[in-house]
Amino acid sequence: MTKIRLNGKEIEADEDATVLDVAMQEGLDIPALCRHEALAPYGACRLCIVEAEGPALRRSLLTSCNLKTFDGMSVETESPRVKSSRKVLFELLLGRSPDSKPLKEMAKRFGVESTRFATDRSDDCARCGLCVRACQDRIGLSAITFAGRGQKRRVTAEIGKLSETCIGCGACANICPTGAIKLEDNGNERKIFLHDTVISALALAGCESCRKPYATLKLLDYVAAHPDNKYGLNIKLKLCPACTRKHYAGEHSKILLSYSRTNPD
Amino acid sequence: MKSVLKGIFHKKQDNETDSNGARKKSDNRGVTISVCAGTGGVAAGGYDVLNAFAAQLEEKGVAAKVGERCRVHKVGCRGFCAKDVLVDVCIDGDTTTYQFIDPGKAGRIVEEHIIGGAPVREWIAGPDYANFHSKQKKILLSDCGHIDPEDIDAYIAAGGYGAAEKALSSMKPEDVIIKIKESGLRGRGGAGFPTGLKWELCRAAGENPKYIICNADEGDPGAFMDRAIIEGNPHSIIEGMIIGAYAIGANEGYIYVRAEYPLAVERLRKAIAQARGNARLGENIMGHGMNFDINVKLGAGAFVCGEETALIASLEDRTGEPSHRPPFPVQKGLRGKPTTINNVETWATIPKIISNGPEWFAAIGTEKSKGTKIFSLVGNINNTGLVEVPMGITLREIIYDIGGGIPNNKNFKAVQTGGPSGGCIPLSHIDTPVDYENLTALGSIMGSGGMVVMDEDACMVDVAKFFVSFCMDESCGKCTPCREGTKMIVKLLDEITGGEGTGEHIAKLEELCGALKETSLCGLGKTAPNPVISTIRYFRHEYDAHISSKKCPAGVCKALITFRIDMSKCNGCTACAANCPQNSIIGEKKKPHEIIQEECIKCGICFESCKFGAVTKGQA
Numbered sequence: 001m002t003k004i005r006l007n008g009k010e011i012e013a014d015e016d017a018t019v020l021d022v023a024m025q026e027g028l029d030i031p032a033l034c035r036h037e038a039l040a041p042y043g044a045c046r047l048c049i050v051e052a053e054g055p056a057l058r059r060s061l062l063t064s065c066n067l068k069t070f071d072g073m074s075v076e077t078e079s080p081r082v083k084s085s086r087k088v089l090f091e092l093l094l095g096r097s098p099d100s101k102p103l104k105e106m107a108k109r110f111g112v113e114s115t116r117f118a119t120d121r122s123d124d125c126a127r128c129g130l131c132v133r134a135c136q137d138r139i140g141l142s143a144i145t146f147a148g149r150g151q152k153r154r155v156t157a158e159i160g161k162l163s164e165t166c167i168g169c170g171a172c173a174n175i176c177p178t179g180a181i182k183l184e185d186n187g188n189e190r191k192i193f194l195h196d197t198v199i200s201a202l203a204l205a206g207c208e209s210c211r212k213p214y215a216t217l218k219l220l221d222y223v224a225a226h227p228d229n230k231y232g233l234n235i236k237l238k239l240c241p242a243c244t245r246k247h248y249a250g251e252h253s254k255i256l257l258s259y260s261r262t263n264p265d
Numbered sequence: 266m267k268s269v270l271k272g273i274f275h276k277k278q279d280n281e282t283d284s285n286g287a288r289k290k291s292d293n294r295g296v297t298i299s300v301c302a303g304t305g306g307v308a309a310g311g312y313d314v315l316n317a318f319a320a321q322l323e324e325k326g327v328a329a330k331v332g333e334r335c336r337v338h339k340v341g342c343r344g345f346c347a348k349d350v351l352v353d354v355c356i357d358g359d360t361t362t363y364q365f366i367d368p369g370k371a372g373r374i375v376e377e378h379i380i381g382g383a384p385v386r387e388w389i390a391g392p393d394y395a396n397f398h399s400k401q402k403k404i405l406l407s408d409c410g411h412i413d414p415e416d417i418d419a420y421i422a423a424g425g426y427g428a429a430e431k432a433l434s435s436m437k438p439e440d441v442i443i444k445i446k447e448s449g450l451r452g453r454g455g456a457g458f459p460t461g462l463k464w465e466l467c468r469a470a471g472e473n474p475k476y477i478i479c480n481a482d483e484g485d486p487g488a489f490m491d492r493a494i495i496e497g498n499p500h501s502i503i504e505g506m507i508i509g510a511y512a513i514g515a516n517e518g519y520i521y522v523r524a525e526y527p528l529a530v531e532r533l534r535k536a537i538a539q540a541r542g543n544a545r546l547g548e549n550i551m552g553h554g555m556n557f558d559i560n561v562k563l564g565a566g567a568f569v570c571g572e573e574t575a576l577i578a579s580l581e582d583r584t585g586e587p588s589h590r591p592p593f594p595v596q597k598g599l600r601g602k603p604t605t606i607n608n609v610e611t612w613a614t615i616p617k618i619i620s621n622g623p624e625w626f627a628a629i630g631t632e633k634s635k636g637t638k639i640f641s642l643v644g645n646i647n648n649t650g651l652v653e654v655p656m657g658i659t660l661r662e663i664i665y666d667i668g669g670g671i672p673n674n675k676n677f678k679a680v681q682t683g684g685p686s687g688g689c690i691p692l693s694h695i696d697t698p699v700d701y702e703n704l705t706a707l708g709s710i711m712g713s714g715g716m717v718v719m720d721e722d723a724c725m726v727d728v729a730k731f732f733v734s735f736c737m738d739e740s741c742g743k744c745t746p747c748r749e750g751t752k753m754i755v756k757l758l759d760e761i762t763g764g765e766g767t768g769e770h771i772a773k774l775e776e777l778c779g780a781l782k783e784t785s786l787c788g789l790g791k792t793a794p795n796p797v798i799s800t801i802r803y804f805r806h807e808y809d810a811h812i813s814s815k816k817c818p819a820g821v822c823k824a825l826i827t828f829r830i831d832m833s834k835c836n837g838c839t840a841c842a843a844n845c846p847q848n849s850i851i852g853e854k855k856k857p858h859e860i861i862q863e864e865c866i867k868c869g870i871c872f873e874s875c876k877f878g879a880v881t882k883g884q885a
Contacts, residue, residue: 043589044743046784061783066589081783088780092749116773117753127748146584146742149567151752153742 004073013069020048020064028077031086031110032065033093033103033177034128038138041066045128046089051076061085083111091115093126100124100178123195124180125155131172131181140226141165143200144172144181155180157199166192166200168216190216207240209247214240295334296327296379299353299410300366303342303496304489304528309349310367315339317368318352321375338416341409341497344651345397348390353410354378364390393669397648400666402629402655404637405613409497414532417539420500426545428616429507433553441512441619442468448623449635450615454480454571454608455683455712456788457634457701463605467595468513470603475515477506478599478606480576481522481529484568485684486735488715490639491609493651495522495529498613499536500545503559505612507550508619510557513605518557521576523564533561568739572787573598573606575741586741587787608713610639630656634700638714644681645720647672657698660690664718675720679803683712685732686792688799689725708799710792724821725804726811729796730758736793746781747790753777754797762822766812771801816884823867827883830871832857834879841871841880 001012004019006026013022018041023030033045043063053059054073061081076082090107095117097103103126107113129146132155136142143166147156157163168190173183182193185204190213192200204213205220224235239247300306300315318337322328328335343351348364354374355361361384363374370388378384403409412419420426432441446461467475479502483491495502506518522530537559540546548556562580569575570585577599579585598604614636618626627635634656640663643649647669654663660680664670671677679689682699688709690697697703701711719728737751754777757770778794785791801808810816817825830841830850835857842850842858849865852858860871872880 041589043786044745046745046786049784063589063784084776085780085783088750088776089745089784092745092753092780095753096749116769117749117777119749119752127742127745129743148742150738150740150742150748153748 002069002071002073004069004071004075006075007077015069017069018065019050019052019067019069019073019075022069023050023064023075023077029109030064030077031090031106033106033126034130035065036130036134036175039130039133040137042129042133045093045126047086047093049082049085049089051079051082086110087112091117095119096122097124097126097178097180098122100126100180103178124178125195126178126180127153127155128177130175130177131155134171134175139167139169139171141167143167144194155194157194162198163200166202167218167222168192168200168202168204169219169222185213188213205238207243208238209243210240212240294357295331296322296336297353297355298322298337299340299355300337301341301343301349301351301410302339302414303346303409303493304526305342305346306349306351307528311339311350313368314350314352314366314371317371318375321371322379325372325375325380327375327379338413338419340411341414342406342493342651343410344401344406344493344653345390345394345648346650347648348394348650351390354384362390362394363388364394393648396669397650397652397667400658400662401653402637403653404617404629405494405501405610405639406497406651406653408501409493412498414497414499415535417500417536417543417545420498421543424620425500425616426504426551428619429504429511429545430551432508432511432619433551433555436619438468438512438514441508444623445512445615445618446623448618448626449630449633450611450618450626451634451701452608453610453614453638453713455686455710457711460607460611463595463607464509464512466593467603467605470596472602473514474517474602475513476599476602476604477509477513477515477518478576478580478604479506479518479520479609479612480571480573480606481520481526481533481609482564482568482571482576483523483526483609483713484571484739485686485713485715487643487717488641488684488713490641490651490714492526492529493639494609494613495526496532499529499533500540501613501616502533502609503536503540503545505615506559507545507555507557508615509605509607509612511555513603515605516556516558518559519562519580519599520559521562521564521570521580524566525564530561530563537561567741568735569741569787569789572789575787576606577604586743587789589786610714631698631700633702638699638711640714640716642668642716642718644716644718645671645675645723646718654699656700659696659698661695663699663716664695668718671718671720673720675722677718678721678723679719679725679728681709681717681719681728681732681796682715683710683795684715685735686710686788686795687712687715688795689719689728689803690799691803693803708802709795722819722821724762724817724819725800725807726758726762726817727819727821729800730755730762732796733758733793736789740789740793744784744786744790747785747787747793750777750781750785750790751793754781754794758797761808761811762817762824764811764815764822764824766808768812770812771808774801814884820882825884826867827862828860828865828867828869828872829881829883830858830860831879831881834877836877836879838877840874840876844870844874846870 031047034042043066048064049061050064052062052075090112094115131144135144143163144157170183173181184191188204190202190204191198202216205217207214223229298318302311350366352363352366353360412423442464450460451457546558564570567585570579572587575585575587594604630636637653637655639653642652652667679691681689690707704711733754737755740747742748757774778798781790781794810818820826837855847864849861850858
């Protein structure tokens, strides 16, 4: 455990916890766009900055998502320095993505409702990298990735055609904080959209029991073949999550019934 | 075995270094002709001059008379690139330096000087050459210009690999680190972190294996200090890395060199191959049981890969993007292992410190900035080239004494230090002694050593825009402030120089610059605002002129200048009209001409063409 001072309050923190973790546990609201508990800290959006100092740390603005606590650390999350830089960061993000509802809502929560820094080329992507990191680090594929440097940095799938690598798991659409990636299931087909362009179109498998489409064939094959797969039985059954639950409930009740027959007490 | 013995038992020859680390005059009898063959020298025709001298010596029978004590060899950069091709003719220990030599001049020099004993006066480098060198102190560049960089024997004969021998045979790794700490050497890549401390931290890090890396990415526009060392004395870097690897406990080293330096890459590869063939790299170095080898890795056109974590990513074949620190490379670097990264200059200084002792090094420079620094002195300056000076020398001395002042009778306006991450320093601070702390206090940085001098014709807003544009182009794009912020800063500066600045522009610039400095992920973003911040600090009146009066005082920003023809001076020679690319100057022959303002693109060709001073460049 480490002893730190957070907004003037003395707190005991886990050695391995980041300042952002601790702040969130304390109920503090710190903006963060490129952070997700399932992924390693990336430090790209810079919104989670705090003002910190300590025995071996000169007073400075640091991102809290990758800042480990240490004894004697003092952190301010709403100092004037934090607020003024944070305002500019939100304005820059809004300049890049003026139409993203989730981003506008987040900015509003922190007092930023307009921007002085409009660009001539805007889109909903904040370049947070969550989609890229989710696909690469957790799914183990690189169906969606960054291309280009600096201004020209953008998220892309395969260029000029539908992705052959994508398995349609939907992790990217699920994790995208600005709404730039969308997932649509229509009948037997799942489409994934990046900036309203289809980047992936895959066939959905229907549940053997209720017949409803529930996962792409590619995803089922990928999970079945994956060395970490613990759900082989589920895949073999080809049941949607609801029917899977019913199936196992049935199995469990069979076990309980047979047990109660042999043990009437 | 023979090559190993050569290193251990090699008798020190005449060409040794004196206690200042500088080369002693050769007291070898005979004739030595040294021809500059750095990239600048080669571009000026160095190889052709070399061949011409060799041919002339042969043809005129000099070689036959003097035999093996007559030689022509190529040497590295001596610094005064503006005088290329530079040739040193050394006869029995007396050296004459010739400037602007082309192949056609070799014959006369051989006949009149070498055979006849009378130097060719009109080709000898003039007093400005002596002035250029008088306040310099060559340590890193001491062998450049004296030894053939592609000949390991020349390096050894000059005392090379003696420091590595000393370290490996008579010092403990910990002792080496103590010596480097005592010397006060600070990293020459720009950040100025104490080198000895970095090595100590790396050695103390628990994991193995450890790695050392030489950062030869030198991306600052106008900087070529590292290039000169690699092209002129690559073995000094190898020797420094051997000593460093020994001190830290590493067996593998990398030199990450930018691909845009083909000659440097070639010389480096040759040097490494020679070192391997002479028991200076590989297994059992110089018979002392140490194994260490170096691999060269080329960059691929990204300035950001000079940043240490981005460099490591590039070395690991990942996208060259920085990552957050801590952990620092000395804790978790290449492949997650403790890694020491140092700049070319830093590595090249190590052998000198070990040979001459840390007290010798610490006696040079200021209290907190020891030793010498190489600067590339460029821009509006008479003596352009590379200079090596002790820390603590003033900017005035560098610019006026060594640099020879500003050409064409123009006035000094500002000097930009530290590359695109640096700031512009005005005349009022020109007596500042150059060291890390002083430059930072002025709003600039030491950086890698770029020094761009500007005269009164430079527009400081335009200069700021140039440097931030470079950072914008080179931004990796990972973090919000640098990716979006540099573009915004350039846009605002564009508006100011385009005559569209408003009362809010400076405030917006200052806020953006503050956010970039405070929140960027790496040094590129953090220092990109420096040129803007420093020019607003020292040249606010120029910004105000652009914004409030829509004037560019230096007459640079096209939107804010107007070319006009003074009717009273124009005699209708039609030179301007004939050259105008827009065909927008009207008038009859021998009658005053007029520029059609709506069509004028402000190229300035009419201004250059008029020999009567009738075309004026004025405010809008």
